[in-house]
Amino acid sequence: MASATPSSKKGAGWPRVAAIFGASGGIGHALCDALEVGGTEIIHAGLRSGQGPDGAGIRPFAFDLKEEASIAAAAEAMRADPPQLVIAATGVLTLADGTGPERTYKRLDPVTMAEVLALNTIGPALIAKHMLGIMPRGSPFTFAALSARVGSISDNRLGGWHFYRASKAALNMLLKNFALEMARTHPDSVIVGLHPGTVDSGLSRPFQSGLADGQLTTPQDAAANLLRVIAGLTPEDSGRVFDFRGAEVPA
16 A cells, blocks of 8 residues: 655644654664654654654654553653644563463463563553643644554454454453443543554564465555554544555454
């Protein structure tokens, strides 16, 4: 899918200020680039190292998904000029020690399960906790978190990948809860999960063999697709999960 032009993006409510948590990843970095090309004036780019992409409007900041204080500090620094778009472009499929998703219940391990939940569910929830807390009433904004189609319970036909699936399903439930709560005080808010498809990044690289032609997407195309989907969302869509084509992913 071709990238949208900056002019078409701006016409759909292109954000003046945006925040990307996870800007060191393939999708997160590409989102920063696309936002800058599209005309976003200020892009807060969150990375664990605090050293991020280059660009006149890009403002790197340090955060750690497992350190709530770092997320709270990042949000507080944006309070005076809150972003109209926040994306939690974070997630893990294979842990740093090489442990991958479980293919059978016999491989379940409590330490691995806790780590996956910390990174895929609790971390994004803490980003939401602190970023939603700085949003002024009466101002539209979008909060999105990268989810996955395998987090759908009703669409689960193969099983396996137990805690990756569970962590994304839990994230989707939290996003629904946040959307319902924020609608009471911030009726112009949009809070959604996004399924980017299979993207050529570090997360998917160990699982790319055997993919059909055309199934693998570049980070740049994934970013363009996701931003196009976001641009078309309204408050009526809040609490739902959408794929990179704009189709709703079933719960």
